[in-house]
Amino acid sequence: MDLSIGEVAQRSGLSVHALRFYEREGLFANPVRRLSNGRRVYHEEDVEWLAICTKLRSSGMSLAVIRQYIELARQGPGNEHERLQLLRLHEAHVEERIRELQGALDVMRYKVRVYEEHLARGEADRLWNPSSSDAAHDDPADR
Template identity: 80%
Template sequence: MDLSIGEVAERSGLSVHALRFYEREGLFANPVRRLPNGRRIYHEEDLEWLAICTKLRSSGMSLAMIRQYVELVRQGPGNELERLELLRRHESDVEAQIGELREALDVMRHKVRIYEDHVARGEADRLWNPSHRDAARTGPHQECRPSEGA
């Protein structure tokens, strides 16, 4: 079944502009076909491919790396080990990002607990307030020390 660019945009969640960008960047596994009047036509497998590409992109894969993956796919059978290596490298990068995000989440949770505690005690003005008289005694970075009260 042929799909228009508007239908693909609606079904994929991508804008028409983004679809044109993906085409210009060579990110479709199959070339986008056109009718004699120049209108783009897509197929279901293009939607499936877009779903993969958008996940790769949202996971932080660079356009250059996606383009490299697309080129390997277009070449067909025989380069599966290269594709696997590319995907493994990105998997490792994503795992590292997840680790960093977990650390950031731990810091945020700690800060939330500190703020909740200080607000509940009516001492919120002591948080990150270097002009406060007790700043020299308590230090303006009190809320940043994960070891306190965590």
């Protein structure tokens, strides 16, 4: 079934502008077909690929690496090891980023708990104020 750019935008959650950008950047698994009037025609496989592609982007995979992966896929069988290597490298990057984010989340949860405790005790005035003379010191809420 042929899909218009508007239908693909609606189904993928990407804007028409983003779809045109993805096409210009060579990020579709297959070239986008055009009708004689110049209108783009997409297929269900394009929508499926866009779902994968947007997850790769949201995980931090660069456009260059996505493009490299697509080029390998377009070449067909015989380069699966190279594709797997690209995915494994990115997987390691994502896992490291998750560890970093977990550390940041742990700090945020700790700080939220400290603030909630101080506010519950009516001790908000004891919380660190960067404009006070104690700004150069540690956050007293952490002591």
